[in-house]
Amino acid sequence: xxxxxxxxxxxxxxxxxxxxxxxxxxxxxxxxxxxxxxxxxxxxxxxxxxxxxxxxxxxxxxxxxxxxxxxxxxxxxxx
Amino acid sequence: xxxxxxxxxxxxxxxxxxxxxxxxxxxxxxxxxxxxxxxxxxxxxxxxxxxxxxxxxxxxxxxxxxxxxxxxxxxxxxxxxxxxxxxxxxxxxxxxxxxxxxxxxxxxxxxxxxxxxxx
Amino acid sequence: xxxxxxxxxxxxxxxxxxxxxxxxxxxxxxxxxxxxxxxxxxxxxxxxxxxxxxxxxxxxxxxxxxxxxxxxxxxxxxxxxxxxxxxxxxxxxxxxxxxxxxxxxxxxxxxxxxxxxxxxxxxxxxxxxxxxxxxxxxxxxxxxxxxxxxxxxxxxxxxxxxxxxxxxxxxxxxxxxxxxxxxxxxxxxxxxxxxxxxxxxxxxxxxxxxxxxxxxxxxxxxxxxxxx
Numbered sequence: 422x423x424x425x426x427x428x429x430x431x432x433x434x435x436x437x438x439x440x441x442x443x444x445x446x447x448x449x450x451x452x453x454x455x456x457x458x459x460x461x462x463x464x465x466x467x468x469x470x471x472x473x474x475x476x477x478x479x480x481x482x483x484x485x486x487x488x489x490x491x492x493x494x495x496x497x498x499x500x
Numbered sequence: 501x502x503x504x505x506x507x508x509x510x511x512x513x514x515x516x517x518x519x520x521x522x523x524x525x526x527x528x529x530x531x532x533x534x535x536x537x538x539x540x541x542x543x544x545x546x547x548x549x550x551x552x553x554x555x556x557x558x559x560x561x562x563x564x565x566x567x568x569x570x571x572x573x574x575x576x577x578x579x580x581x582x583x584x585x586x587x588x589x590x591x592x593x594x595x596x597x598x599x600x601x602x603x604x605x606x607x608x609x610x611x612x613x614x615x616x617x618x619x
Numbered sequence: 620x621x622x623x624x625x626x627x628x629x630x631x632x633x634x635x636x637x638x639x640x641x642x643x644x645x646x647x648x649x650x651x652x653x654x655x656x657x658x659x660x661x662x663x664x665x666x667x668x669x670x671x672x673x674x675x676x677x678x679x680x681x682x683x684x685x686x687x688x689x690x691x692x693x694x695x696x697x698x699x700x701x702x703x704x705x706x707x708x709x710x711x712x713x714x715x716x717x718x719x720x721x722x723x724x725x726x727x728x729x730x731x732x733x734x735x736x737x738x739x740x741x742x743x744x745x746x747x748x749x750x751x752x753x754x755x756x757x758x759x760x761x762x763x764x765x766x767x768x769x770x771x772x773x774x775x776x777x778x779x780x781x782x783x784x785x786x787x788x789x790x791x792x793x794x795x796x797x798x799x800x801x802x803x804x805x806x807x808x809x810x811x812x813x814x815x816x817x818x819x820x821x822x823x824x825x826x827x828x829x830x831x832x833x834x835x836x837x838x839x840x841x842x843x844x845x846x847x
Contacts, residue, residue: 423504430512437519437539446531453535456516460542463512468559468573469549470744471670474736475585476545478752483836484538484592486759490843491596492531494705495603499529500610506645514636518629525625552653555646560669561744562661565812572669574653579673583685586748586832590692593839597699604703 426466433459444499450488457481509550516543530602530609534595541588545581552577665809666741666818674746675821679803683791686784686831693835697842705845713767722764729757737829741818747825751832758837762844771841776834783831790820790827 433456440452457480464473520540524533552574558567560575599609606614656677657669664672674682737750761769794804810817 423501423508426508427504430508430515433512434515434519437516440535440539441519441523441527446529449532449535453538456539456542460546463509463546464549467509467549467553468557469578469581470559470561471668471746471749472545472549472578472581472585474744474749475582475752476542478749478756479585479589480542482756483752483759484589486756486840487589487593487596487843488531488535490840491599494600494843495531496609499532500608509645510640514633518633521629522625526622550645551643553646554649559744560657562667562669562813569657572657574649575656575669575673576650576653578670579678582670582674582746582748583681586685587688589836590689593843594692594695594699597696597843601699601703 426463429459429463433463446492446497446499447489450485450492453488454481454485457484509546509553513543513547513550516540516546519543528611530599530611531596534592534599537595538588538592541584545584548577548581548584661812664805664818664821665812666821667813668741668744668746670744671741671746671821671825672818675741675824676805676819679791679824682828683787683803686787686828689832689835690784693839696839700842700845711766714765719765719768722760726757726761729760730754733757733833734829737825738822739815740825741821742813742815747828748832750829751836754829754833755836755840759840762840771837776838779830780834780838783827783829783834786827787824787831790823794820 436452436455436459440449440456443449443452457476461473461477461481464476516539520536520538520543523536523539527533527536554571554573557571557573560572560578602614603609606617608614656673660666660669660672660677664676666672666676733750733753735750736745736753737747740746740750758771791803794806795802797806805819805821807819809819815822
């Protein structure tokens with residue numbers, strides 16, 4: 422059980438570091454969406470189902486949609 | 501191994517806070533800074549929920565009327581984090597509309613070039 | 620040079636946090652306020668979900684503040700984007716028949732699922748904010764699938780948002796007028812435990828919040844994707 426939690430935390434930190442490294446802004450947004458998804462799984466493992474549902478629907482779906490629409494109306498590559 | 505049992509959630513939450521602060525302080529592009537703000541808020545919410553955890557606890561919902569109430573986890577931080585997640589979405593929406601306004605007015609999203617165009 | 624100095628500042632902050640985190644052990648005993656909410660929450664409010672009882676009944680003034688902040692953010696976004704005219708230089712082709720028929724078939728099912736989440740907010744995990752977010756993602760699906768054909772009905776969106784806020788406030792003021800006389804008092808009868816019509820005013824408030832948040836979040840998407 423503790424091995425699964427450790428692997429999930431390592432994956433979450435690796436996605437956050439790769440959001441720093443990518444130069445293509447669309448890839449950085451997808452990495453931050455993955456941070457939100459793994460955080461939703463960790464909320465469920467901490468026995469908080471209300472917060473897990475809110476993070477999965479608001480943090481992972483709607484924030485990513487708003488980011489992608491804003492990138493479409495401005496530049497795509499960071500210079 | 502007992503170190504991992506006690507501290508793994510704290511390491512995850514503070515790692516996210518540090519990476520979010522580092523992205524916000526170093527990067528020059530406006531949308532990259534807003535991505536760092538979103539990672540920072542996720543880290544703070546994870547830290548708040550992991551404070552209210554009881555070992556071998558259950559979720560605070562009475563599915564049938566006979567569930568024992570001794571082992572439930574703390575419900576007060578969960579109510580506060582619910583509010584915080586929705587307000588995080590509102591802040592992101594407002595910040596990205598300002599990004600669209602900046603791009604239309606200056607033609608670039610690099611903050612160093614915007615500061616040089618003063619006149 | 621700049622990155623090095625920022626890393627040094629973060630290490631100093633990290634050392635300060637670690638020495639103060641020794642006092643918060645992980646998974647120890649509960650606070651006394653949580654004991655009171657869990658032990659007496661079932662009889663005082665009548666809801667089966669203790670987190671819903673804390674959000675809507677014990678701390679309902681904070682929920683009113685949150686609904687206000689969401690409303691203000693939507694107004695600010697509309698005010699900033701009203702001065703920007705969009706150059707319609709991107710030509711987009713019409714969606715194929717399979718895609719638009721599939722989206723029109725899925726749209727009422729997702730709306731029904733969102734309504735189920737916010738109606739049963741006091742019995743199962745869920746509530747007004749989660750249900751409103753699911754309803755907004757149904758509208759995102761319509762914008763991505765059938766792009767040129769359908770827009771959001773303006774009158775329906777304005778009506779559901781305004782009526783949601785007004786129902787929340789008027790129930791609070793009715794609680795001030797009758798009963799023991801404080802704002803957002805729980806004055807309706809509690810009902811049988813674990814059925815749909817239990818918990819006093821809690822299902823009514825969550826239905827109003829579900830309509831309001833769903834209309835606001837889909838209006839945010841509509842303002843951002845506007846065709847001038």
